[in-house]
Amino acid sequence: MNEDTTRPTSKYHQIQRRVYEVLDGAVMDSTSRIVEIFIAGLVVANVVAIILESVQSLHEQYEQYFHIFDTFSVIVFSIEYVLRVWSYGRKYLGTEPGLAWQGRKEYLFSMFGMVDFFSTVPFYLQLIMPGADLRVLRMFRLLRIFKLSRYNSAMEDMFEAIKSERDSFSSALFLLLISCLLFSSLIYIIEGHDQPDVFPSIPAAMHWYILTIISGWGNVDPVTYFGVALVVITQILAIALAAILTGVVATAYTAQVQRRESLYEMEVREVLADGVVTQEEKEKLQTLQAKFGMSNEQVEAIAKQVQAEKNSAT
Numbered sequence: 001m002n003e004d005t006t007r008p009t010s011k012y013h014q015i016q017r018r019v020y021e022v023l024d025g026a027v028m029d030s031t032s033r034i035v036e037i038f039i040a041g042l043v044v045a046n047v048v049a050i051i052l053e054s055v056q057s058l059h060e061q062y063e064q065y066f067h068i069f070d071t072f073s074v075i076v077f078s079i080e081y082v083l084r085v086w087s088y089g090r091k092y093l094g095t096e097p098g099l100a101w102q103g104r105k106e107y108l109f110s111m112f113g114m115v116d117f118f119s120t121v122p123f124y125l126q127l128i129m130p131g132a133d134l135r136v137l138r139m140f141r142l143l144r145i146f147k148l149s150r151y152n153s154a155m156e157d158m159f160e161a162i163k164s165e166r167d168s169f170s171s172a173l174f175l176l177l178i179s180c181l182l183f184s185s186l187i188y189i190i191e192g193h194d195q196p197d198v199f200p201s202i203p204a205a206m207h208w209y210i211l212t213i214i215s216g217w218g219n220v221d222p223v224t225y226f227g228v229a230l231v232v233i234t235q236i237l238a239i240a241l242a243a244i245l246t247g248v249v250a251t252a253y254t255a256q257v258q259r260r261e262s263l264y265e266m267e268v269r270e271v272l273a274d275g276v277v278t279q280e281e282k283e284k285l286q287t288l289q290a291k292f293g294m295s296n297e298q299v300e301a302i303a304k305q306v307q308a309e310k311n312s313a314t
Contacts, residue, residue: 161252
C-alpha cells in the first residue's frame with residue numbers, strides 16, 4: 001500500500017520533515033539559522049585548523065588538540081550526513097507517493113552529498129587501516145570548505161552560468177586547442193635549431209605554450225626575431241582568451257541572477273493574484289527566498305513593485 005504523502009501521517013514523519021526543512025534551509029526561522037551558522041562556523045574552523053596543522057612546529061605542539069577537534073568535527077559532520085540522508089526522504093512530500101528514495105538519491109549523488117561523504121571518509125579509513133599512509137586522502141578534509149556553498153547560491157549560480165554558456169566555452173577551448181597546435185609547431189620550427197634543449201619536440205613546445213598562456217611567460221627567452229614576435233602574439237592571445245571567457249562568465253552570471261529574481265517575481269504575482277496570501281503560499285515564498293539566496297530587501301522591493309502595479313491596474 002502506498003503511503004499518502006499529502007501530509008505527515010505521524011509524529012515520526014513530522015520530525016523527519018522538520019529536520020529536512022532545518023538542514024536544507026527550506027524554511028527561514030531561528031532554528032534553521034542557528035544550524036546554518038553553527039555548521040558554517042565549524043567548516044571555517046576546520047579549514048583554519050588544517051592550514052595550521054600543516055605547520056610542523058604547531059602540529060608537534062598541539063597534535064592532540066588538532067586530533068580532538070577533528071574527531072569532534074567528523075562526529076558532527078557524520079551526524080549531519082546521516083540526518084540529511086534520512087530526512088531527504090520527505091523532500092517530495094505532497095507530490096507523489098513512494099518517492100522517499102528519490103530525495104535521498106538526489107542528495108547522495110549531488111555535489112553537496114559527495115562533498116559531505118568524501119570530506120569525512122578519510123577519518124574512518126584511518127581507523128580501519130591505522131598503519132596505512134593516508135596523508136593524501138586526509139587532504140580531502142579541505143573539501144569541507146565547499147560545504148559553505150550550500151548556504152550561498154553564488155557558486156551554484158556560477159555553475160549554472162557556465163552550463164548555460166557551454167557552447168561559448170567549447171568554442172573558446174577549441175580555439176585554444178588550435179592555437180596550441182599552431183604556435184607550438186611554429187616555435188619548434190623557429191627556435192628548435194637554436195635551442196634544441198628547450199624545444200626538442202612539439203610536445204615540449206606545447207608545454208611552453210601552456211605556461212605562456214597561463215602565466216604570461218613560458219620560462220624561455222627566444223633568441224630569434226621570429227621567436228620574439230611569436231611570444232608577443234601568444235601573450236596577446238592569452239589576454240584575449242581571458243577577456244573572452246571572463247566576459248562570457250560575467251554576462252551569464254548576471255543573467256542567472258536576473259532569472260532567479262524573475263522567477264521569484266512571477267511567484268509573487270501568482271500569490272497576489274487573488275488578493276489573499278495563505279500560510280502555505282507564504283511558506284512557499286520563504287522557501288524560494290532561501291533557495292535563491294535573496295535578501296529581505298530584494299524580496300520587499302519585488303513585493304512592493306508587484307503590489308504597486310496591481311493597485312495601479314485596479
